[in-house]
Amino acid sequence: MxxxxxxxxxxxxxxxxxxxxxxxxxxxxxxxxxxxxxxxxxxxxxxxxxxxxxxxxxxxxxxxxxxxxxxxxxxxxxxxxxxxxxxxxxxxxxxxxxxxxxxxxxxxxxxxxxxxxxxxxxxxxxxxxxxxxxxxxxxxxxxxxxxxxxxxxxxxxxxxxxxxxxxxxxxxxxxxxxxxxxxxxxxxxxxxxxxxxxxxxxxxxxxxxxxxxxxxxxxxxxxxxxxxxxxxxxxAVVILLQLIDSFSVMRGLVRQGMPVEVAKSIKGVYDRGQTLVQLGLVIATSFSATLLPALTNALAHRQLIEFKRHTRAMVHISLALSMAATVGLVALMPQVNRLLYGSMEGTGALRIYVFSILVAALITTYTSVLQSLDQYTAMIIGIIAGLATKILINYVMVVHYGINGASFATVVSLAVMFAVMWIGSPEDLQQILLESGYLIKLLAVSGAMGLIVLLTSHEIQALVGPTMANDRGMAGIITLVGVVIGVAVFVAGAVAARLFTIREWLVLPYGKRLIKLVAQRKERHP
Incomplete structure (x- = not known):
């Protein structure tokens, strides 16, 4: 199995x-x-x-x-x-x-x-x-x-x-x-x-x-x-939101006064966000998903303490990685946009859109746990509420705010979904996000990472000058440097803040090696 x-x-x-x-x-x-x-x-x-x-x-x-x-x-x-x-x-x-x-x-x-x-x-x-x-x-x-x-x-x-x-x-x-x-x-x-x-x-x-x-x-x-x-x-949650976009974004842009051909091109720019969200979700949920078999096994054998531990680890890892991916993309978005797509069009809308990674990762993790408990009511109500929110506000937001409005409507819809699921989930599952100041620690670590990455990006651009800063190759270098620094800062901050338990570190790549390094350093500098 x-x-x-x-x-x-x-x-x-x-x-x-x-x-x-x-x-x-x-x-x-x-x-x-x-x-x-x-x-x-x-x-x-x-x-x-x-x-x-x-x-x-x-x-x-x-x-x-x-x-x-x-x-x-x-x-x-x-x-x-x-x-x-x-x-x-x-x-x-x-x-x-x-x-x-x-x-x-x-x-x-x-x-x-x-x-x-x-x-x-x-x-x-x-x-x-x-x-x-x-x-x-x-x-x-x-x-x-x-x-x-x-x-x-x-x-x-x-x-x-x-x-x-x-x-x-x-x-x-x-x-x-x-x-x-x-x-x-x-x-x-x-x-x-x-x-x-x-x-x-x-x-x-x-x-x-x-x-x-x-x-x-x-x-x-x-x-x-x-x-x-x-x-x-x-x-199909994220795909259904995209389907609503297919029926409303293009029409909303035309209603806003854009020529049809321009509206098609702008909708194509907006659709770049779906690729970034999908990549972010792969990173955010792949490692926490490795705990799913253990979660199912613990429940099958009525090992409730183990079940709670695995659930806590899944939520913590998924939330931390999705937060890191979201903050990192927001900080590096102009360079990521130019590197991947050759222009900076729609950078503002994409910065809003990538917040979907954070909420969608939480929805994915919570639905996995709720499905294992055979609790479907909160999921169904949450999904329906989120889709209804998107349908009700999307067209109006696009007409008034263009693709920025469509991005905002997507994030709000996902937030409504998760809020309903969270409220309808068992109390133990609700408390995971609130216990031991985990959320405050994560926000502090992620904020520090985002600020340092943003400052690094600005410093490199100022150093090379505006002409080179707009080059696609330079955008790649800035993105690579930003990612390396971001990962280093996030890991150092997570260790210092004791963001993860030993069990949670072991799920992550090189987590075992990192635990050994920290232990060796403590021995040398008690």
Missing amino acids: FRGALILSISSLIAKILSAVYRIPFQNMVGNTGFYVYQQIYPIYGIGMTFALNGFPTFISKLVAEQPDETSKSLITRQAFHILSGLSLIIFLCLQVGASWIAVHMGDANLAPIISAVAWMFVFMPWLATGRGYYQGRFLMGPTASSQLIEQTVRVGVILLAAYFSIHRGWDDYHMGTWAMSSAAIAAVCSSLVFVNFGLKQLLAPAPAPTHPLPSYRKLTKRFIIEGGTLCLVA
Whole structure:
């Protein structure tokens, strides 16, 4: 079980890094407007991947694990496949028939072919979700990990090829976008090949006679909607906020008085923030996620003290790393923006947007703990409240404050989500953020780090002069120096303030080595 969880965690981390990193060369190749075209439709793909990779496979694995024998596991998987086939057919037809309507309401009728292209991935969603769920339910994580890596590698390859051909063959942005989004269906076909054996044996072979009573399709569909839908909703929080942006930011910028072509370019600048947030979340949550198997094991064996310790470690590590990433990006944003995207456009909006890393990391950690406790009410109410907040304020904020307003609306929406989850969580979970002055220590350490990094950046710029300071290569040097200094200051401050326990340091890279160094120094200078 632990080996499987580790394999899946590593493959998920690689897939997340691939999913975030490819957007940087892609944006550099296709420009702001081309990036806008892709990002407008990306949330639809993201929702489909949530269904096929996280939400429904997790629910199906639970169904499979509940069954008493192999025959029942096979039959419940068939039922799940049939239900998902119906759902995917409905989504596919809605997207195909409603592509023009959706595009118009996004403020750009030219997006319709791209919506039609991404719709094809939903055809493969039942096959992928049931295959992954079946193997996960039997604690075999290898097939899920393989299909995940194949899917991301093929998709990223096709997207970058589409960008390359758009440059060398003179494709317009919408033609390029259609091919880039076709990558979703092509990748789904390739990753589905991992489950050919599974499909032939479990889905297409004659059904065996049941050995135990199985739930009716009506009852199972209800569970899919309530339990599976909740898991999908939790996994797709950030993507759903991006979907709201797709329907309101472009229209709000035009309403503000911008020409349509300028509004498209500015929306493409705003979409840079999604890449930065995704990278920040990978850093902030990957190390704390290594504690998830231990958390589950402690709960299964009713080791409540161990469960609380692991929960505290997860929250502390996730919050500290997300705070460090957020403050560091705010301090270095002009240089990071120029280094990655070749300009400083939208620096103010991106500085606001990256605060999403901090709140989203907390939401991710708290939902992991609440799911392990089977407490879904606070999560659902929190997510609905956050999405409602974004829907209500986003368009108005964009009309009045442009992409700065959209960034602020995203951060506020996530803050509302987390606040509701925190209030609705058990008292022990609430107290983790407040105990031992942890939050005050973290704010002090992060503030000191941010100030020193900011001053260092200004000093280097003043030293090299305004001309060199605007060079992309110099932006890279300033960013690298800032990161090194920031990490050194944060680690030194964390040690001095006793921010982490020994258990928490051991989860972090080189934590064991750092503990030994501190112990040796104390021996020399008691």
